[in-house]
Amino acid sequence: MSSPESSMTVDSDIPSLVRLNIGGKKFCTTIDTLTQREPDSMLAVMFSGRHTVCQDAEKGFVFVDRDGKHFRHVLNWLRDGAVPMLKDSEYSELLREAEYYQLLGLIEEINAVLNKRKEDDDIDTELTRTDIIKCIQSEKVRFRGVNLSGLDLSKLDLSFVDFSFACLKNVFFSRANLHGAKFRDVDAEGSIFHNATLRECEFTGANLRGALLAGAGLQSANLQDACLIDCSFCGADLSSAHLQTADLTNANLEGANLEGANLKGAKLSNANLKHANLQRAYLRHVNLRETHLEGAKLDGANLLGAIR
Structure with missing residues (x-):
């Protein structure tokens, strides 16, 4: 998921703080957010403490080579289970990210939204x-x-x-x-x-x-x-x-x-x-x-x- 040079930094005052660089976009979140809602996801496994993530030399960001456009939606899902209102084409993009990160709950919710829209289109x-x-x-x-x-x-x-x-x-x-x-x-x-x-x-x-x-x-x-x-x-x-x-x-x-x-x-x-x-x-x-x-x-x- 991350490059060999990627790393995670842990703030000395806030041990659970994690800084992420997703394709050039910077995010800051916590280990609890990344691990609790979707405990079997790639992100949860990566930051579970069972794996070593190398220290980055620049500002301690963990780099993930993915498009960061929709990662804020990924974080909002992990934070509070929120599914954003998007166009169908954007849902397809978010679905690809959810599949990459193995967020099974988010995948299910996106498919439910798309199916509901299809039913509504059939009615209209x-x-x-x-x-x-x-x-x-x-x-x-x-x-x-x-x-x-x-x-x-x-x-x-x-x-x-x-x-x-x-x-x-x-x-x-x-x-x-x-x-x-x-x-x-x-x-x-x-x-x-x-x-x-x-x-x-x-x-x-x-x-x-x-x-x-x-x-x-x-x-x-x-x-x-x-x-x-x-x-x-x-x-x-x-x-x-x-x-x-x-x-x-x-x-x-x-x-x-x-x-x-x-x-x-x-x-x-x-x-x-x-x-x-x-x-x-x-x-x-x-x-x-x-x-x-x-x-x-x-x-x-x-x-x-x-x-x-």
Whole structure:
């Protein structure tokens, strides 16, 4: 690691003080710093006291023939376990130094940072309609956490695709086949699902504020805990849909089919349910006082404890 002429000097007043010359850059640290955090590293072995380091004739610096650009990061890691914020190219340089000095902990941390950045880059990748069409030709398609905001995905066969946690703001899904697709915890504010097939879809916890779902087929869809504020479901088929604790404030469900739907705990303040089919719907203890129900069919609906 050091040249035959290299040496270590020990300050007489501070026995643990070590002066280092790394490729021409001067550093001052302690034996404890060099040996405690990474006891199996080359630096720890060199200054463990088990090996003799020759005395340098000039100012007592130990010379190491390495580029000193990143050695301050090496010392900061040894001092307090800190990993610096660097560009990927600089991380590659620091990684080479960490490998040279056999700093296994630092190597692991750098690789973890680089892997995390790669994952984030994959999430932030912008896809086009053509990219989506290519992807859906495979058997299992997942766009979990992907940003697809503003894309035109109308009329595509996207059945059983997993969009969970994705950003789908203002996406056009008009007339798309989304049967069995997963939209768990997506942000689909303002998206267009006009006349889309959404049978048995999962929208649990999704944000659909202001989305257009007029004429959509949502039979047996799961919209529990979804934000459906200001949504339009005019003429949509929500038969047997799960809408427990969904927020339908100001939603327009005029003429929608909600036969057998479960609306337990749903918020329906100022919702428009005029001429909607609510036969056999579960409305127990639901507050309907500010809901517009003119012309709605309520035959067989469970209204026990409902506030009207």
